[in-house]
Each structure stands twice: as structure tokens, then as C-alpha cells.
Amino acid sequence: MYLKAILLFPLIGILLLSLIRSYRISSFLNTLFSFLSFASSLLLLVKRESAGLFFVVDELNIVFILLTNFVGFTTALFSQHYIAHEIKTGHISAVSLRFYHGMYQSLLFGMNLALCSNNIGLMWVAIEIATLSTVLMVGIYRTAEALEASWKYFILGGVGIALALFGTFLFYISARPAIGEGLSAMAWTNLLSHASNLDTSLLNIAFVFILLGYGTKAGLFPLHAWLPDAHAEGPTPISAVLSGLLLNVALYAILRFKMLLAANPHALQAGPLLMSMGLASVLFAALMLYKRRDIKRLFAYSSIEHMGIIAFAFGIGGALANFAGLLHMSMHSLTKSAIFFAIGYISQIKRTQKIADLSGLTASHPVLGWGLVFGVLAIAGLPPMGVFMSEFLVLSSAFAKAPLLAALLACGLIIAFGALLLKLVQVAFGEPKGTSTVVPSLYLPMLSHFLLILIAGIYIPPHVVEWFKHTSLLLK
């Protein structure tokens, strides 16, 4: 029933919020609903149903569900104040505000559905819902750039939709002879149990399509094009959710299918594919970082880089690397969304997103400035923050398994670090520049994320570890 709850609350949210006009109530309700679904996801942790034909909750997706709802909640909290200021400055009209909140809930709904669905078709639908709602939110400012960004996102996303759907069909077709017709041939649990006698070569083709389809959502290298602009032009809460959650969900889908391939002895090894794509993404994003002039786009590229790292980690395979991948995933979504919280306020205070116009923030706005420094150092994988641990695990397992690729990855990381640092020094240090407005801001979400990653960097509770290990074994 908690499962139902995490799907139900957002649904109600969609209906309710798209009706309410008043900003105060709606934004409060938005936060409330996200909190409720977060709470029920916590309860889900305690007591979960057995897998049905449509829904399943296991060690793997519970991690994601928790993470998604937590970040969804904190982002809603952040967006309260953020959106308040946007309305004051007239960036968002009242109509599109209703739209905004409704879409926010539908995004959460879509992601929750995608995460807990036990049916590849259903998962596909859910991810589409999530994508389309973000497409609409990206365009919400109605500036030429915003429209362009969301147009780009929509077209590429649509192609992704099509490819993923084709892949899904192929999976079903390959499963049908073994399992039989109907829904049962689309349920994860059945697919996994019969994985060994699925049609191998069909599986391979199917995985290619899935990889490209959902990889578009995850923003892996040749398919990344929509990601930077969507991050840069949409409202910052959406950038936070995109980087923090939607990319994860897409990767989660890929993981699920990878599990099937791994379970089938004759199918092609998904590992090398993922590794090479991940490596390409890391190197590409690292090099792209240098020429960025818009701070949100900068961090969008850094998200591409980290998706690459995670894909690489899962590509390596093995308990340790998968553990590392999961850890990195959660650390990245916490850190990156926190960074976007900071940037949101900064760009409102300074009325610009141009890196060149930002300077000396640690002097002028200590909390935001040092918060940004902390976040960037964390995302760059420096101790004592959590990303350091996950990168340590990724690299050390990679060094042991594929030294050359790992060395390349390390080079990519250093190059990216250099770029981020250059921009960080420019933004955070030096003499303060430009005028600044007073903005109603709530630091709680940012600080809570930072606290979490700090703790995670130093101490991970043993049962969390157990659970992660269990998952990583499940991933193979």
C-alpha cells in the first residue's frame, strides 16, 4: 500500500495543483505532496509487497526510490522561495505557475512509476511521462532560448522514445517463445528468471536500442545534445531534478536491461559498451567544460561527465564496481542538486548566469560562495566528501581490472577538475563584482545535502553498506 501511496500522492498532486491559482497554497501543497511521497517511500523501506505483474520493489530500486523522493522533496522546498522570486520579477506568469507545479508532480509520478514498475512497457510509459513533463517545464520561461532548448530536448527525446520502445518490443519478442505471450513476458521478474533461454541475438539488438533510447535520457556522449541547454534554460529547480534524478532513472532502466544480458551467458557483454560510452562521455564533457561561459551549462556538462563515470563503473561490473557505481550515483545526485540550489540563488542575486560577471562570492555572500566551493570540490571528488569514496572505489577497481582505460578515465577526471577549478576560482574568489539584490532564500536543502555527503564520505552505516552490497551482487 505504501507503493500505491508513492504513486498516488503525486497523482493527486497533479490534479490539485493544476487547479489552484494562489501561489502560496500551491507551492506549499507541492512541498507537502513531495514530502508525503518521501515519507511513504521511507515506510516502503520498512515494509514492501512481493513483486506483482506490474510493480516490484527490491533492493535495487528501493535505493533509487528513496533518493528520488528525498531530492524531490528538498527541491520542492528550494523551489518555494526560488519560484516566489521568479514570480516577483515576472519571469513566470500565474498560469504557467499552475502548469509548473502540476508538471513537477507529474515528473515525480513518472519517476516513481518508472522505478517501481515490474513491466518493461510500463517503465517505458513512465519514463516518457517524466520526459514530456520536463520538456514542458524547460520551456516555461518562453524565451527564445528556453523554447529552443525544450524543442531540442523534445525532438531528441522523442527519437529516444521511439528507439527505446523498439528495444522494448524486441525484448518482449525475444522473451515470448520462452515465457509465452501476454503481460508475463514483460515482467522483470519473469524475464530475469528465464534470462538464460531468451533469444540471444535478438537480445543484443534489443539492448543496442535500449542503450541508445535510454542513453539519450541519461545524456551519454553522442546522445547528450539536449542536456546542457535544457539545464541552462529551464528554471533551476528543474535543472536540479534533471541532473539529480531523471538521469539516474534513465541509467536505472539501462541497468535493468544490462542485468538481463548479464544473466544470459551467450548474449554480448554489455560491459565494454557501457565502459566505452562512459569513457567517451567523461573525456568529451571534460574538454567541453573549458569553453563554457554559462554557469548552469557548465554544471550540466559536469553531469554528463559523472553519468559517464557511473556508466563506466557499471561497465566494469563485479560487486565492488557496481557498489561504487551506486554510491557514485547517489552522491552525484545529492551533490549536483545542492550545487544547483546554490547556483539558483546566486543567479537570482546577481541577475546573471554568465561566469564572467560573477566574482568574489566567498567575500560578498559567504554561505553561497563557500557552499559553491564545497559543492564543486565535492563533485570533483575531493575528501572528506562522499564522491571521493565512490571515485576511489571506481578507479581502484578499474585500475585492477582495466588499467589502460582507468588511466584514461583518470586523465579525464583531472582535465575536468582543472576546468571546474578555473571557473570556481573565477566565481568564488577575487574581488566581488557587480550589484546584488536581496533574495528570499532557504539554505536548508543545500546544507542538508552537504551534510549527507559529508557524513557519507566519512562513515556509511553498516546496514546501508549491506544493502548496497546486496544490490551490487544482484547487479552482477
Place this chain on the structure above:
Amino acid sequence: MNEYLLKGLLFIFIFYISFVVLAKNNFRFIYWLSVCYSGFGLLCSLSFLLSGQSSQSISFPLGLPTTGAHFKIDALASFFLLIVNLGSFVSSFYGIGYGSHTSEQSRTLPFYIIFLGSMNMVLLAADAFSFLFFWELMSLSSWALVMSSHQHKETAEAGFIYILMASLGTFALLFALSLIAAPSKSYCFDQMGKVSMDGKLASLIFLLALLGAGSKAGLIPLHVWLPKAHPAAPSHVSALMSGVMTKVAVYGFIRIVFELLPSQEKWWSILILIIAGISTVVGVLYALMQHDIKRLLAYHTIENIGIVFIGIGLSMAFKIYGMTAASALAMTAALFHALNHSIFKNLLFLGSGAIQSATDQRDMEKLGGLILNMPHTAFTFLIGSVAISALPPLNGFVSEWLLMQSILQSPQLPSWGMKFLVPSVGAFLALSAALAASCFIKVYGITFLGRPRSMQSTVASETDRWSVLAMYALAFLCIIFGIFPRLVIHLLGPVVRAIAATHYFPLSAKSFFMPLSLVVDQNAYNGFVLVLLLGIFLFFILISVKWLSSNQFRRTPIWDCGYPEKSPDCQYTANSFAQPIRKVFGPFLFATKEKVVCSEPWYPKAAKMIVKLHDQIWEYLYKPVAMAIDRISEKINFLQFLTVRRYLVLVFLTLVSLLGCLAFLL
């Protein structure tokens, strides 16, 4: 009992780190706290070294899951703990006074605490994760300290290069450690490296360790960040970075190569010796060309680290060829020099800090005559200069003497390459010592002696008493360790036995003071008697001169061969002092370009001399990489500006190529 000490060290560390929040602007409190902290660390390390117990280790369920955080104190760790805490003790003490001269305390204090703590923890860490964790934390906090004066452009650049090189080194170490850990499925140092590995893998690990530790220690050609970053920090921090943090790097190298690797290959020691020899000479030559005191000192760090690594390389060579005694001797020399360098480099940096806070000048060409205004700083700085120039009877000479003696052991080496390499390294060592001496003649002569070259140095006044006290303490140590080297040798005993399996200088209860002389084969050096004799001779001279000479004297204007010049600008400058050496070594090392611009005779103006030095290592090793990255990122940047259709083409091509792979490869 040491177990409690270790626990105490860890818990006090945590307790101490937790003071970051209090570190607002109350710098005296923080620095006193640091004094207590490092004092305690000093006690721990001393008690461990003297009681000569076996190692103690504890572990917490922190850090890497399922491995946990392991901490261990053994002889090696505790000796370096001694170096670290000695340095931080004095620097914190100095900070109590120096803090009042610096602005924006809140940008230094929290990181200062973390910096000290993390250096200690690196030494105590006993598993790969916590080692790298604190290693990187150390780099990070020192980066933040460098960035504390963030308004300056060059600070930003220095910090940038520094942290990049640091993370490069960390990645290298991570690579090395995970390669060691891979066969023995454990990140804990006790289990690591017990399984034997083949030569190629071991060599790869060695190279990575050299890259990682060398980039932090500042071995050439990995030194580029050091002379930029060290001077940028506040002086007591520069002292720590230069005098102490580099030693932590040395520790890491010894720990990995001598302990975690089961066996050493022959060519490693050759590589180390070559790199170290080059570092010594090139480092000191760079220093000679510098006129910024702190940067010059930083370059000297490169030289001294080179000397330490010469010792390590020799020790490794002897160890490989089974000459354990000689190996022990070389290692003793290396570690002794590491300690010495930490002492006198701290002293000199603190002195430069005093100068900077008195004149806010770092450029020697603007100083001069400070010996009259700042007598205490001048005196202690003199001691430091003599010590770092490896001149008797101070401590610098003792370690270089030991090193020379271990070089003299090399003819017993069977390999011909070594037979010829080691003596030439000895020649390099001698050259660097002599050049260091001339460099410090320059520093001291231009900065403290002569006539003031600027207003600030005319009106400069002695710095606060805390700083003076700190400097005197270090100067005292320089003298004591020069006269009673046995004190250090005694402390080094267990360490050297741990690394080189034996100990060159026999340890016994009475060897603490007697015999005072160091005896290698039949060559002896006895600092104590030397000083005694010097005293007696000096006494005799003073008496007899007083007796047979006229004691009347008067002050006169300088004679200067008949044509004295009133203006202080006509004194010898640092630049002109270094000119002969620049002329000899410059062309092939710095590609120096000297140009004298004279004015036309009918319109007399001051003639100008322009000297251009090129840091060739930077230009040929680092610049190309930077350029390449820049160019590539420029080249691929168009991928941001494509039309949707072109992105679709990208997707389309990816899909088709993947399908093609499926069709034709599988």
C-alpha cells in the same frame, strides 16, 4: 602504553578538528590549541622512538565500508610524526604572534587546523583509503591556505597549478596502491604487498609511486607548482608546506616502495639517483636566479628534497646488492637530512615572514641593512643560512657528511653503472652544496647586510617576541643537532632498523652521548670536539689580539678603493651577484637572454639591462599539454552549437554503426 598514546592522538585529532567552528577570528586560541596538539604529537613520537616498542595499531568502523579505517604507529611513522609535529609546534607558536600581522584570519584558521591534523593522519593511516583520504585532504587544506590571499592574480594561478599537480599525484598513488591491493584483495597495509609480484608490475607501481610522491615532494620535473604555491601562503604555512609537507611525501614514498613492495628492481635506484641529482643542482640554480626570498627558499626545498632522495636511492641500491650496513648508513643520512631540512627551512621561512611583516617586501632588491633594525631575526637567519649551506659545525653539514660517507661506500657495488653513477652524484652533491652556500651569501648579504635599499627596510623594526622565540628555538636545534648528532642518530635507530634491516651506528645505552663522534669505517667527524677546539682557538686569538694590538678604532665613510658612492643603489644587487653563475650555467639551463640598452650619447639616459630567463621544463613539458587541451577544447566546442538536425545525424550514425557492429562483427 603507546596504544593509549595512539588512541589519544586520534581522539584529540577529532576533538581538535571539531574546533574549526570556533576558529572565527580568535587566532590566538587556535594557535595555542595547535601548539598543544602538536606538542602532544611530539610527545607521542618521542616516547615511541625512545621506548623502541613494536608497532601499535587500532581500527575504526569508519571510512571505506567493510575495510574500516586502520591506524598504526610504528618507527617510521613516529619519526615523521616527530618532523611534522616539531615543525607545526614551532610554526603554531610563531603564528600566535604572526597572526596579528595577517588579515582575513577566517580564511586561514580552519584550514590550518585541518592541514596539521591531516598531515598527522597521513602518517598514521594504515590502509589505502584513509592514507589517500588524508593525503588529499592535506593537499586540499593547503590549497585553501594558499588561496587565503585570493585577491592576487598569481595566487589563483599558483593554487590552480598546485591542486592540479596534487590530484595528479593522488591519482598516481591511487593507481599504485590499487595495483598492490589487487592480488591481496585488501586495502589494509598489513595484508597488502605480501604476495610476490612480477618485475614489470612492480616497476610500474614504483614509477607511479615516484610520480605521486615526487610530485608532492617537488622532484624535478614535477616541481613546477612548488615555487609558485609555497610562497603564496602565509609564511608560517609556507614553512609547514616547504619544511614538513614535502617530508610527508618522502614518507609516502618510503612506505610504499620499501614496505609495501616485496622486492626492488636494480634500475629503480639508478632512476632515483639521476632524478635526485638533477633536482639538487637544478633546484639550487633556480634558487640563485630568484630575488623573491620566499620563492628562493621554495626552490631550495627542491634541492634539499633531491638530497634526501639521493640518500634513499643509495640506500635502495645498497639494499638490492645486499650491503645492508651501507644501506642503513645511507638511509640514516637521508632521514637525518629530512629532519635537518625541516628545521632550518622552517627557520628560514619564519625569518622571511618576519621580514615580510616588518617591511612588507619579498623582493631582496628592495631590502638591505636589516641586521641593524632586526638583530634577532638577523642572527637566527644567519644560523639558518649556515646550516642550509651544509657548513660545519651546524646540523646541515652532519647529514651531508654522512651522505658523502655512504657515497664513499659505493666502490663495493658490483654493478659498473653504479660504480660510475654514484661518484658523479657525489660531485653533483658537492656542487649543489657550494652553490647553496653562494646563494645564501646572496640572500643574507643583500637582505640583511649593506645599506637599506628602500624606505621600508630603513624604518623596519624587530618583529614580535613570539616569532623571535620560535626562531631562536629552531636555531638552537640547528646548533644542538650539529654538535650532538648522536641525539638524532639514536632516535633514528629503530626507524633505520625497520627499513634497512640493520642499524649502522651501534645502539647502546651509553651511545646516547659517548662517543660523540660519528665513525664510518675509520673516518670520523666529531662535532663536539670541533666546537670545543674552535672555542679554544677563538679564545686564544681574542686574548692575544687584545694583548698585542691597538684597540682604538673610529667610524669612517666607506673607502671603496677611493671612489665611494653615496647612493645605496650603487651597491651590488642580488641580480649582479648571481651574474657570473648565471653566465656559466644560464645558457643551457635557462636559455638566458641578456640585453643592455644604452641611450644615445647625445641624449644621456640611464642604461638598462634586461635579463630573460626561461623555465625550459615548463615550456617544453607542461605548456604543450596545456596548449593541447586548450586547442582540443576549442576544436570540439562547435558540438555545443549544432542544429537539432545535426544532433539527429549524430544519433542516427551511432545507431547505424552499432547495428553494423552487430551485423558484421558478432
Place this chain on the structure above:
Amino acid sequence: MIKNLVFQCFDAFFLLALSPLVIGIIRKTKARFLLKQGPSLLQPYYDLMKLFRKEVTLPDSASWLFKATPYVVFTFSWLAASLVPTFSTNLLFSKTADLIAIVALLGTARFFLSLAALDAGTSFGGLGSSRESLIASLAEPAMIMIIFTIALVAKSTDLSAISTFMISGQAGLRVSLWLALASLVLVAIAENGRIPVDNPATHLELTMIHEAMILEYSGKYLALLEVASQLKIVLYLSLVAAVFFPFGMSTMGSGISSFFIGLFTYIAKIGLGASMLGFFEILVAKMRLFKIPNFLGAAFMLALLATVLLFVSRSL
């Protein structure tokens, strides 16, 4: 023990007394070969006496370092000189410092002298000390290689041990020893600032090195510095004697007679060495400053060659 103490003290004071004479000898030889009368052998003593009597004039910009330096330089040079075995190998304090340490003691003396030269804040002082430090840094490696060669032959860097070994004749006539000797002579000339590296007799701006450093000194300070430089010459002469021509030195447990033999042979050696130095000095001309690196490079090469040849002959 007592005897060694007596020897040591006698040695120290004997050298102190002898050193001006050596300069006298050198000057006399030069004058004679130039067919001049020349000053008397004792002239240096008179000069020193005079200097000690004269009143001291201090540059008004000079600090305490300026006053302390002559004593420091003198003490270090004297100690170094008296640690070199002259007529007897068994000196009490020979275990205090080996060859490396002795060279380093001279280094300390040089260090302080160069500082003092910069103290007055004149252009000449700086010139002198910068050139001096150039020469010193180039001479150091050569010196170390020489020490290395000797140590390889005699299996020690302790001078008494070396000369004992050399007396015993086990060394034989090695070519590398001769190379080392040649190199040592070159280094000694450079270190002592004799022609062709430096000309002690001139005060010409272009050529001054050592003289430029002590330009501001006068009276007793100047006297102390002069004696110090004379002691340095004696040191190198007796170093050559003790290592390469150790014959006649009184060794362990030999009687009073051998003491006198050793003494007279030593005086003879020093006198011969001094006059040869004088003779050499009239043959060559002062060389340009930037030829000096080649000069010392030659010294270094010789020493290196000596080591290499030693290895080769060892392996045979």
C-alpha cells in the same frame, strides 16, 4: 696521548709561525726570477706587526658581523690547517675531522668572509664575493672527486690514515694519484686566489677577487685576514705533502728523532712547494674571469679521470 697532545699544540703554533714565511718565500722567488732583489723573507712579519699596531677604521655602515668575521675566518682557517698532519701522522685531534670536514671548515671561513664583504655595502665588496662564490662552487666538485680518488686508494678520508697508508707504500705508483695531484694543484691555486685565477698583488678593479672582499678592512682585522689566507696556502701545501709526498713523517710509536726528521723534511717540502708556486706564477699570466670555469673544469676532468682509471686498474 700526551705526546700527541704536545704534537698537536706544537703543530698548531708552528703553522701559525710558519705561514707568513711561506708568503715571503713565494715573493722572494718571484722577485729573484724577475732578476730583482725583492723584499726580505721576513717582510710579511713586519707587515703584520704594523697592521696590528695601526688603528682600525670601520665603515660607518658596517655591522657587528663585519667585526666578528676576521676572528671567525682566522679561527676556522687555523683549526683546519692544524688538523692536517704536517710532520707527524699521529696528532691527537686527527679523529675530529676528516678531509671532507677540513674542506668544509674552509668553506665556512669563506662564507663569512663573503658576507663581510657585502656588509659595508660597497660595489667592490659585492664584486669580490660574487666572483669568489663562483670559483668556490666550481672548485667544490673537483675537490670532492679528488677526495674520492684518494679515499679509494687509501680506503679512508681520514688524513692521518691516508698518510700512514701512503708511507707504507702499498699505494705504489698509480697514474690516478698523479692525475689527482695535478687536479689538486689546480684547485689549490683557485682556492687560494693565486695567479692565474686571481692576482693578490693588484688592486685593479677588473682582476680583484680576494682583495676586493677585504677592501674595507684595516688594522688588526686586515692582519687577521691576511694570516688566515696565508694559513690557507700552508694548509694546501701541507695537504699535498701529507698525501702525495708523505716520506719522512713520524708515524705511530716512533721516537723523538723521527720527530725532528719529520719536522725538517716538512719544512723542506713546504719551502720547495712555495718556491715552485712562485716560479709557476711568473710563468703564467692572469686569465679572464670567465676562463676560470674552463680552468676548474680541467681540474674536475682530471679528478674524474683519476677515479675512472682507478676503477679500471682495480678491475685488472
Place this chain on the structure above:
Amino acid sequence: MNHNLYFDITHMLAGSMLLVSFVLLYQDRMFSLLNVYTVHALVLVAAAAWQGFVQQAPHLYATAVIALVFKAIAIPLTLRWLIVKLAIHREIEKVVGSGISVIAGFFLTALSITVMMKASGGTDPMTREDLSFALAVVLIGLLMMAGRRNAISQVVGFMSMENGLILAAVGAKGMPLVVEISVAFSVLVALIVIGIFLFRIRERFDVVDIRGLEKSGGER
């Protein structure tokens, strides 16, 4: 009726669909493009209905109906209306000429057939043929999106891709209805969203042309 006939008809339908997408590739006028697209959709409808008949699966009829309503009628009409309303000029600007794109289409067909032939040994030949044609249609649709400049023609390309997908879906025995609905749903949403977009874009730009959209080109 014997099994061969089923097979032949299925094959024929799928093949003709592929043929129609080639024709789509060949068009260079808006309205004719829309007409051809309508034919494309109709062939799809026929294929779906035939499959429903063959598999005795009533839900496939539903699919056919949905396809008929939305793809064959609604979408072309809307697009015509859009073209008229927005006064989009009737030429289709191509990147690569028709000939080359048709040749490329042949290569894609060959590729998809090879892939599918070496795959799916287990499944019956019928679905295999169907799948290979469907894959070819999908790829050609993608090619069309990549090879055309006008928004409208790209949308058409997208639609033909969806048709290919549905062809694959109906070919697969016993594929639950949920999928078709979702496809229809997604297409519907896609259309709506595009409509919104075109309107918004209309507000700001004169032509519905991606170049017009992208003059700012991302980074600022």
C-alpha cells in the same frame, strides 16, 4: 486458407509499408508528403487489421482503429491546417538530394535485414520478416528526420518512425494492448506538444524552421 497465404499477405503489407516510406523519402512538396504519409498510415492500418485477423486478437483491431483515426486522419489534417495557418512555404528543403537519400534507404534496409536475419533464430519467420521491415521503416524515418530542414517534414519523419514501431508491435504475437495505447498516447501527446510549440514559435518567429529557432545557438 493455408499458412502461406497469411504469410504472403503479411509480408506484402510490411513490404509495401517499406515501399511507401521510400516514397516518403522521395517527396519534395509539403502536401504531397502529407498525402504519402496518409497512405503510409493506411497501410499500417491494413497490416494491423490483418494481424488481428490472423492472430484472432481483437485488440489489434482496436489498434487499427486508433491508427486510422489518429495517424491517417487527424494528424495529416492538423498538419495541413498548420501549414495553411502558418503560411509555411510548400517546398521541402533537403540536405541530401532524393537520389542519395533513397540509396541510403536501400543500405539501411539491407542492414536491418542482415541484422534481423542472423538474429531471432528461435522466433517464427513471420515475425522475423515483419521485424526486419519494421526496423527498416524506423531507420528510414530517422534518416528522414536527419535529412530534412523543415519542422513539418521532420515531424512526418518522426511519425513514420512511430508507424514502423507499431508495425513491429502488431507483428509480435500477443503483445499486450497496453503498448499500443501507450504508443497512440505518446503520439497524441507528441502532436499536442508540437502544436503548442509551433504556436509559441509562431508567436516569436516568422517561419517554422529549425534554423530560425536555432539562430541563438545555445551558448550565450
